[in-house]
Amino acid sequence: MNEVRVFAPNTISNVGCGYDVLGFPLEGLGDEVLVSRRNDSSLVIKEITGADLPINTEKNVATVAIQALLNALDENKGFNISIKKSIPPGSGLGSSACSSVGAVYAVNELLNKPFSRKELVPFAMEGERSSSGQAHADNVAPSMLGGFTIIRSYNPLDIFTIPFPEELLTVVIYPKVEVKTEYAKKILPTEISLKDGIQQWGNMAGLISGLMSNDFDRIGRSLTDSVAVPVRKKLIPHYDEVEEAAMKNRAIGFTISGSGPTTFAFANDSETAEKIRSSCHSVYEKNGIEVLSFVSKINTQGAHIL
Amino acid sequence: MNEVRVFAPNTISNVGCGYDVLGFPLEGLGDEVLVSRRNDSSLVIKEITGADLPINTEKNVATVAIQALLNALDENKGFNISIKKSIPPGSGLGSSACSSVGAVYAVNELLNKPFSRKELVPFAMEGERSSSGQAHADNVAPSMLGGFTIIRSYNPLDIFTIPFPEELLTVVIYPKVEVKTEYAKKILPTEISLKDGIQQWGNMAGLISGLMSNDFDRIGRSLTDSVAVPVRKKLIPHYDEVEEAAMKNRAIGFTISGSGPTTFAFANDSETAEKIRSSCHSVYEKNGIEVLSFVSKINTQGAHIL
Numbered sequence: 001m002n003e004v005r006v007f008a009p010n011t012i013s014n015v016g017c018g019y020d021v022l023g024f025p026l027e028g029l030g031d032e033v034l035v036s037r038r039n040d041s042s043l044v045i046k047e048i049t050g051a052d053l054p055i056n057t058e059k060n061v062a063t064v065a066i067q068a069l070l071n072a073l074d075e076n077k078g079f080n081i082s083i084k085k086s087i088p089p090g091s092g093l094g095s096s097a098c099s100s101v102g103a104v105y106a107v108n109e110l111l112n113k114p115f116s117r118k119e120l121v122p123f124a125m126e127g128e129r130s131s132s133g134q135a136h137a138d139n140v141a142p143s144m145l146g147g148f149t150i151i152r153s154y155n156p157l158d159i160f161t162i163p164f165p166e167e168l169l170t171v172v173i174y175p176k177v178e179v180k181t182e183y184a185k186k187i188l189p190t191e192i193s194l195k196d197g198i199q200q201w202g203n204m205a206g207l208i209s210g211l212m213s214n215d216f217d218r219i220g221r222s223l224t225d226s227v228a229v230p231v232r233k234k235l236i237p238h239y240d241e242v243e244e245a246a247m248k249n250r251a252i253g254f255t256i257s258g259s260g261p262t263t264f265a266f267a268n269d270s271e272t273a274e275k276i277r278s279s280c281h282s283v284y285e286k287n288g289i290e291v292l293s294f295v296s297k298i299n300t301q302g303a304h305i306l
Numbered sequence: 307m308n309e310v311r312v313f314a315p316n317t318i319s320n321v322g323c324g325y326d327v328l329g330f331p332l333e334g335l336g337d338e339v340l341v342s343r344r345n346d347s348s349l350v351i352k353e354i355t356g357a358d359l360p361i362n363t364e365k366n367v368a369t370v371a372i373q374a375l376l377n378a379l380d381e382n383k384g385f386n387i388s389i390k391k392s393i394p395p396g397s398g399l400g401s402s403a404c405s406s407v408g409a410v411y412a413v414n415e416l417l418n419k420p421f422s423r424k425e426l427v428p429f430a431m432e433g434e435r436s437s438s439g440q441a442h443a444d445n446v447a448p449s450m451l452g453g454f455t456i457i458r459s460y461n462p463l464d465i466f467t468i469p470f471p472e473e474l475l476t477v478v479i480y481p482k483v484e485v486k487t488e489y490a491k492k493i494l495p496t497e498i499s500l501k502d503g504i505q506q507w508g509n510m511a512g513l514i515s516g517l518m519s520n521d522f523d524r525i526g527r528s529l530t531d532s533v534a535v536p537v538r539k540k541l542i543p544h545y546d547e548v549e550e551a552a553m554k555n556r557a558i559g560f561t562i563s564g565s566g567p568t569t570f571a572f573a574n575d576s577e578t579a580e581k582i583r584s585s586c587h588s589v590y591e592k593n594g595i596e597v598l599s600f601v602s603k604i605n606t607q608g609a610h611i612l
Contacts, residue, residue, distance in 0.1 A: 021508045152512035153505065158527060162515045191497045197533065199459065200503065201510040202327040206458035208514040209468045221464060227503065 003036035004109045008102035008303040009146075010086060011094035012170065012257040012264055013138035016223035017203035023142035023149050025299040026170065029086050029093070030143070032306065033062065033102030037110060038078035043067065050085030051095070061096045061127030062103035068126035069104050073114060079107060089131070090178040092258035094139030100127025101143040105303040117144050117302065121159060132181050139258065146302030148211060165214040169273040169295055171251070173242060173280045174262040176290040179235050184259035187231050196226040216252050216268050223253030223266065236260045238283050245279040270295065309342035310415045314408035314609040315452075316392060317400035318476065318563040318570055319444035322529035323509035329448035329455050331605040332476065335392050335399070336449070338612065339368065339408030343416060344384035349373065356391030357401070367402045367433030368409035374432035375410050379420060385413060393598075395437070396484040398564035400445030406433025407449040411609040423450050423608065427465060438487050445564065452608030454517060471520040475579040475601055477557070479548060479586045480568040482596040485541050490565035493537050502532040522558050522574050529559030529572065542566045544589050551585040576601065 009025035016022075031050075038044065043063045045055040057063035062081055070077065081103060089095045104123045108115050115123075124140035137159065142149035147161035192200075206222030209215070233239040233256065242263055246254040250272050251265035265280070267273035273295040284291035315331035322328075337356075344350065349369045351361040363369035368387055376383065387409060395401045410429045414421050421429075430446035443465065448455035453467035498506075512528030515521070539545040539562065548569055552560040556578050557571035571586070573579035579601040590597035 017507065018511070019507070020504045021511055150508070150511045150515065152508045152524075152528060158512070160512075160515070160524070162519070188500065190500055192500055192503050194494065194496055194498055194533065197498050197503045197506060198326045201323065201325070201507045202456070202458045204507040204510040205324065205327055205456045205514050206464070206466075208511050209456065209466070209518065212515065212518045213468070218458075218466070222458060227500065 001110060003034065004106045005032060005034045005306045006102045006106040006109070006303055007032055007306050008098040008105065008143050009299045010098055011139045011142045013094060013142070014225070014228060014256065014258060015207070016225050016253065016255045017200050017207055019225060019228050020136065020138055021151050023094070023138040025142045025146055025302060026093070026172065026296040027299045028296060029294070031086055031098035031102050032084040033099060033106050034082040035103065035106035035110060036080045038080055041076040041078040043078060044080050045083070046080050047082040048085065049083070051088040053085070053089070059130065061131045062099040064130040065100035065104045065124050065127035066107050069107055069115070069120070069123040072123065073111070075111070077111070079110070087174070090180060091174055092179065092256065092260045092262035093172070093174065094143060094258060096131045097124065097128060097139030097143050100124040101140050101303050105144065109305065118159060120144055122157060132185070142302070144303050146300045148298060162208065162212055164211040164298060165216065165268070167268045168298060169267045169270060170298065171246070171265040171267060171273050171276045171280065171295050172257070172262060172293060173264065173277070174292040175237060175284045176292065177237060177261050179260045181259045184232055184235060188228055189231070192227055199226045219266060220252040223255055225255060229256050232256055232260055236263065237289060238287060239263065241283050242280045245283055246276050249275045249279050251276050307416060309340065310412045311338060311340045311612045312408045312412040312415070312609055313338055313612050314404040314411065314449050315605045316404055317445045317448045319400060319448070320531070320534060320562065320564060321513070322531050322559065322561045323506050323513055325531065325534050326442065326444055327457050329444040331448045331452055331608060332478065332602040333605045334602060335600070337392055337404035337408050338390040339405065339412050340388040341409065341412035341416060342386045344386055347382040347384045349384060350386050351389070352386050353388040354391065355389070357394035359391070359395070365436065367437045368405040370436040371406035371410045371430050371433035372413050375413055375421070375426070375429040378429065379417070381417070383417070385416070393480070396486060397480055398485065398562065398566045398568035399480065400449060400564060402437045403430065403434060403445030403449050406430040407446050407609050411450065415611065424465060426450055428463060438491070448608070450609050452606045454604060468514065468518055470517040470604060471522065471574065473574045474604060475573045475576060476604065477552070477571040477573060477579050477582045477586065477601050478563070478568060478599060479570065479583070480598040481543060481590045482598065483543060483567050485566045487565045490538055490541060494534055495537070498533055505532045525572060526558040529561055531561060535562050538562055538566055542569065543595060544593060545569065547589050548586045551589055552582050555581045555585050557582050
């Protein structure tokens, strides 16, 4: 095999009370990464479509991630990389993570799988470090593994997936305004009250047990965040209005995806999901803001060869 | 029915990362509360054995809890109450909660069950408020309901139980030194770093999913606390030594019960549990500290009539 084309899904991270800890991938939305062998030992980005991103291999997340993988193997091989991006960075849908994940997954295939999926996560995290300054895993891990993913600990890295209700649908609302992840990080408090903390881990206990026991009411009651959402929702135009539209149309819950501006709602049947989608979409349309909205299941496949 | 004798189990609360949110009851250890009707409308504490506690009905947690129940019903009935306490207050095993729970459960029976178990919890919480100044639910709820219990939210009160591995055993180590709950609360920080918070809800996700999927390793990795244990372990004599003894003997995890001085370990077979118990017990014995230690399953029955 000299060439491989990989799909890596976009992801929703944080998921209410799960700041920096939870994430899941979407279906049908993600980056395509084409990687082929070279005869020399260089990494070359041939083309990036769908977003204006650096082709400098020391700055592009995909090549930074590949280089981390090659360093771990002490390999000197070279590759050409082409990336077809689904969504530009700053959407809150883990755009940079898709490219890093697709790139290391593809190179691992071309090298005859020296690493398992889980073992590839830290290399993709190096891509995240290069783009945001922090090696977050809450987008790369779910994009790589598929399924509802928990990053219990970063040091040591402890990542696993949990069962969730098959019927669970995600309504994604992406208004095309940019929220810089870096800025969205900067406005977060570095300290929280113990009281807010207790609420947060209480909700985490509710969300995880709700997902694992198919209790949609409990999932909904638990999908709140005492830490990031109260601050970040101010960066998202019409947040309260969109939330109200979703909840009025019987969403199970509603919150921010990643650091925004994308928001999402959970629903448990496709008719309700479609009503939520169209009512939230309308809020932005009425206000003259370009918006992408769709309904997706939670992707269980993760990165895969096309 | 003019008289009823109720057993309400002692409990372990907090459970590592679950400060103020998690708790479970033990088997074979708890208060016996005997309640009988009176012809007048007064509450009278006839006898308390096993601990030196106020028989003043405005100060005793049992009668405070009963009064809260009677107020909710606008009832004027009177009762005699006798309490046989298993363990004195200040043990970290929810001693006051047992009495409140037993008392309201018994009165509810004598009144032909106007309330469900869950509905009784807020009355028992009033007992907690009178003894500690805060209406905590993390001891009363598990003692009342039985099983591994989550208090997701206090306002509104949202309480439920989750499945856990049948083989799970708790090794309880109670050194007979008093730790005042009030003081153990006072030394806690009112603010925590966001970093510690992320660790805490990451561990909560790990603990709940580990319990619900019978993953003992994950339960063990998640049974840590970034908030209370680092401060409170200093109030518990020989904490590090006891922890070391437990972990050396293959405990799944080890932490403080409630606000201490009781500690506990999880194990998944009785032979291992007995080794852990005897090695932890020895640490205190060697140091001339009186200690009660035993192995218990998680009680699934909660309060019940004897």
